[in-house]
Amino acid sequence: MNQDSSPSDGGHRCGFAAIVGRPNVGKSTLLNALLRRKISIVSHKPQTTRHRILGILTQPQAQIIFVDTPGLHAGARRAMNRHMNRAALTSLQDADVNLFVVEALRWTDADQRVLDELVRIGRPIILVLSKVDKVTPRARLLPFIEEMSRRAHFVEVIPVSARRHSNLDTLAPLIARYLPESPPHFPPEQHTDRSDEFQAAEIVREKLTLRLHQELPYGITVGIERFEEEEGRLYINAVIWVERSGQKAIVIGQGGEQLKETGRAARLEMSERFKRPVHLELWVKVKENWSDSEKALRQLGYEE
């Protein structure tokens, strides 16, 4: 881990950068844009990201291993939220540098709580102002940046728009300056440490989230029961777990239409991601109050 937070030039660098911020500030979109591929699922609903996800960016002079943290939750009563908080805090402590993502011109109590945590942890913090495409004229950012600089010491401040890919080429080398000198940890062709099964489950969850919008039951998760290749074709069976039978009806939809469309969209993306034809079967099953129960969480793979 890099004990020296001052940047310097030199040999190849490699280390961990955690992406942190309150829910919905654009962390997953930023990670995907930096890596120029979809690693983490994105939706307009807060709390989409549940897992610690590594995205790996390999450049000639540096390899940056990104950790996409679930948003920190206040008053973590449910087991799921407690799990998410633990995962987020571990990511921050283990990082060489923390990217604190704040939506440009929006400062809330939730942002302050994340900042308090970051300051307490004491790793170097890069302030990333997200969604600047929404700010016109750009000069409105200046007083906001000044205000932010009074709140804490940031080693760098950088405005970006993940949606327009603006300033991302500047961000990567900035991050690299705060990583220790080290050879790469991963081969250059590897972009994530997540298994294909995990990615398949995330794709199903994303398609459901996009289709169901506000109707999406919070307690929903996807498990992969079969992931096999036969004669160049992938056979994937996935179970969508819901908490109550009423939610099952929502996920399936009238005449099964909702589930059919979810499956179709997921299958298309999987074929593209895994570069071969995919045969996908989806089931919806009820597991009562799973997100409240530590045991059920472990069964579904949420314990690390």
Ligand SMILES: Nc1nc2c(ncn2[C@@H]2O[C@H](COP(=O)(O)OP(=O)(O)OP(=O)(O)O)[C@@H](O)[C@H]2O)c(=O)[nH]1
């Ligand atoms: N205009 C604009 N919208 C953005 C940008 N980046 C993200 N968004 C939108 O903001 C919303 C939240 O984005 P996410 O990337 O899922 O946010 P997150 O911080 O990972 O959210 P959690 O998973 O809840 O922690 C989505 O609707 C995105 O499309 C951006 O650069 N510009």
